[in-house]
Amino acid sequence: MRIASYDDGKTGIVASDDTVVDITGILKQYDPLGPEDALPDLITHIDELRDKLDELAATGGSMPLANVRLHSPLARPTKIVCLIGNYREGTDRPMQILDIFFKSPEGVIGDGDTVTLPPHEASIFHHEAELAIVIGTESKDVRDDEAMDAIFGYTIFNDVSARGTGRQGIASFLGKSFDTFAAFGPWIVTPDEVPDPYDLRVTVKVDGELRQDYSTSDMERPIRELISYISSVTTLHPGDVICCGTNHQGLGAMQHGDSVTTAISGIGAFTIHVDDPQRRRWERGVDQEMAQRVRAMAQQPAQDGATR
Amino acid sequence: MRLALSADNRVGVLKNGGFIDVSEAFSDIRYRGAADRMPRVIGALAKRRERIEESAATGALEHGVALQAPVPRPPKLIAAFGNYFEGVQRDRLAQDMFLESPDSVIGPGGTVVLPRHPATIFHHEAELALVIGARSRDLPADERALESVAGYTCAIDVSGRGIGRMSPSRIGKSFDTFTPLGPAIVTTDGVADPQNLRVTLSVNGDLRQDYSTSDMEYGVIEILAFISGHMTLVPGDVLLCGTNHQGLGPLQDGDNVSMTIEGIGTIEVDVRDDLRRQWSREIDREMGDRVRGTAGR
Numbered sequence: 001m002r003i004a005s006y007d008d009g010k011t012g013i014v015a016s017d018d019t020v021v022d023i024t025g026i027l028k029q030y031d032p033l034g035p036e037d038a039l040p041d042l043i044t045h046i047d048e049l050r051d052k053l054d055e056l057a058a059t060g061g062s063m064p065l066a067n068v069r070l071h072s073p074l075a076r077p078t079k080i081v082c083l084i085g086n087y088r089e090g091t092d093r094p095m096q097i098l099d100i101f102f103k104s105p106e107g108v109i110g111d112g113d114t115v116t117l118p119p120h121e122a123s124i125f126h127h128e129a130e131l132a133i134v135i136g137t138e139s140k141d142v143r144d145d146e147a148m149d150a151i152f153g154y155t156i157f158n159d160v161s162a163r164g165t166g167r168q169g170i171a172s173f174l175g176k177s178f179d180t181f182a183a184f185g186p187w188i189v190t191p192d193e194v195p196d197p198y199d200l201r202v203t204v205k206v207d208g209e210l211r212q213d214y215s216t217s218d219m220e221r222p223i224r225e226l227i228s229y230i231s232s233v234t235t236l237h238p239g240d241v242i243c244c245g246t247n248h249q250g251l252g253a254m255q256h257g258d259s260v261t262t263a264i265s266g267i268g269a270f271t272i273h274v275d276d277p278q279r280r281r282w283e284r285g286v287d288q289e290m291a292q293r294v295r296a297m298a299q300q301p302a303q304d305g306a307t308r
Numbered sequence: 309m310r311l312a313l314s315a316d317n318r319v320g321v322l323k324n325g326g327f328i329d330v331s332e333a334f335s336d337i338r339y340r341g342a343a344d345r346m347p348r349v350i351g352a353l354a355k356r357r358e359r360i361e362e363s364a365a366t367g368a369l370e371h372g373v374a375l376q377a378p379v380p381r382p383p384k385l386i387a388a389f390g391n392y393f394e395g396v397q398r399d400r401l402a403q404d405m406f407l408e409s410p411d412s413v414i415g416p417g418g419t420v421v422l423p424r425h426p427a428t429i430f431h432h433e434a435e436l437a438l439v440i441g442a443r444s445r446d447l448p449a450d451e452r453a454l455e456s457v458a459g460y461t462c463a464i465d466v467s468g469r470g471i472g473r474m475s476p477s478r479i480g481k482s483f484d485t486f487t488p489l490g491p492a493i494v495t496t497d498g499v500a501d502p503q504n505l506r507v508t509l510s511v512n513g514d515l516r517q518d519y520s521t522s523d524m525e526y527g528v529i530e531i532l533a534f535i536s537g538h539m540t541l542v543p544g545d546v547l548l549c550g551t552n553h554q555g556l557g558p559l560q561d562g563d564n565v566s567m568t569i570e571g572i573g574t575i576e577v578d579v580r581d582d583l584r585r586q587w588s589r590e591i592d593r594e595m596g597d598r599v600r601g602t603a604g605r
Binding site for chain 2: 033037078079084085096097098099100101102103104105106107118120140166167168170171172173174177178179232233234235237
């Protein structure tokens with residue numbers, strides 16, 4: 001099942017015939033305080049809704065997908081948790097220590113929306129295409145073998161990243177939390193439609209030119225470990241989003257006027273536009289220096305975290 | 309005014325040594341739970357001052373009311389790196405902040421539960437916290453920035469060291485229960501100068517941290533301008549202004565921790581560690597020296 005947010009605060013099922021079935025009315029029974037509650041309500045009550053929604057998905061509706069304006073499926077996730085690294089990227093190094101950072105949920109945009117580059121003096125703004133998980137059930141200290149049950153669905157995330165801002169020498173992650181830097185969509189796909197999450201092709205095209213192109217089979221730690229680990233740190237809630245990390249081979253600049261399409265096979269694709277009031281310019285194409293740097297970093301033995 | 313939230317979910321003000329229920333002043337605000345209620349209440353605070361004060365003037369004074377954090381789950385929890393000179397003569401370091409899990413918050417009387425993760429140590433970091441009162445972005449670096457602030461409170465940024473891949477460890481600050489917050493939000497009119505507050509933290513009665521917010525590298529106004537230049541701030545967001553590392557020490561099973569900011573309040577929490585790990589019960593001088601050395605380079 002594909003679940004989308006669209007038009008003016010509507011929630012819908014995207015049926016197999018690519019029509020959209022409006023289910024906003026069905027979700028009113030949960031007394032939403034605003035349209036932003038619709039998806040979290042659907043996620044929380046999916047067990048009682050599933051039969052009805054499956055039926056609607058099979059029947060289809062009268063509104064063609066092409067005629068609706070999609071939005072990010074969740075307007076503001078309660079948390080956006082991102083994995084640091086998590087792809088082997090052609091290296092044969094030992095597994096790295098797991099680590100995460102949090103991305104501002106104020107940064108969410110969706111299909112057809114625009115990333116606005118801030119005036120900050122970044123060395124570059126990169127796209128990072130990632131497979132993302134939407135959490136379905138409150139989860140704390142879940143075991144590896146239970147972890148997949150916590151998943152409500154999958155979506156496609158572009159973790160837009162400003163490089164070279166903030167304090168140097170400490171791996172600053174604030175450059176990933178600018179407003180409009182958390183692009184995801186076009187919908188959430190339930191796990192029954194993703195038989196093997198480690199056999200997905202992730203791509204980014206900028207103005208039609210292929211940049212990132214990798215398989216989730218290269219993921220260093222499997223999803224069950226990610227969920228288990230993160231839930232050993234912080235309680236996960238329905239609607240929290242976990243980004244599984246990116247493969248840095250293929251990152252490139254996002255700059256004014258670009259159209260960036262992020263796609264994952266079997267899930268879908270969405271396109272965002274880039275606005276830079278400063279009109280800065282970077283070389284087009286893949287950032288090879290970045291790709292090499294990540295491979296070189298990956299060849300070094302994992303460091304124990306220092307104590308500061 | 310000191311806005312507080314009782315353990316049984318009543319909004320109140322702390323006054324004359326007790327708690328006065330002012331929930332009535334917010335009765336029209338719809339919410340689903342404590343997590344989404346307080347951001348709505350805090351966002352409505354400025355426009356309802358008179359009504360709240362009327363309610364507080366006539367309400368019954370209750371003693372011994374158990375409190376929870378005044379924002380049990382902030383929409384965002386954002387912390388400053390370092391941010392104190394700590395006695396080192398140097399230029400200011402580049403300003404930077406990071407997001408912590410908003411699910412790490414606990415309130416007065418709560419218990420910090422140390423996770424099984426193999427940290428080298430778990431430190432207390434007493435910090436001045438700002439609670440955002442109005443949706444805002446690109447705030448100017450002058451007094452106008454303070455208009456976006458609902459008030460101030462105390463925070464302990466509990467920090468597990470050596471966890472994860474990054475140094476300094478940030479994931480080590482996001483464990484559930486690792487951000488004691490409270491006891492109340494003291495509105496900005498109740499704090500004459502946020503850059504002249506004494507911050508103290510004691511463990512089992514022994515003084516550990518004792519510093520003044522006058523030593524901050526980037527003051528409250530610059531923190532607001534900086535972070536709102538990155539991301540939109542929303543009511544209930546909590547900004548931690550950084551700590552002075554001279555006086556950090558371990559937290560371990562059975563500890564009672566008391567943190568005070570002069571004019572703002574005192575929050576006490578307990579510590580539990582099912583693994584009963586032990587560290588020397590004293591100030592971590594090596595940590596203090598290392599921070600001074602690193603910053604002084």
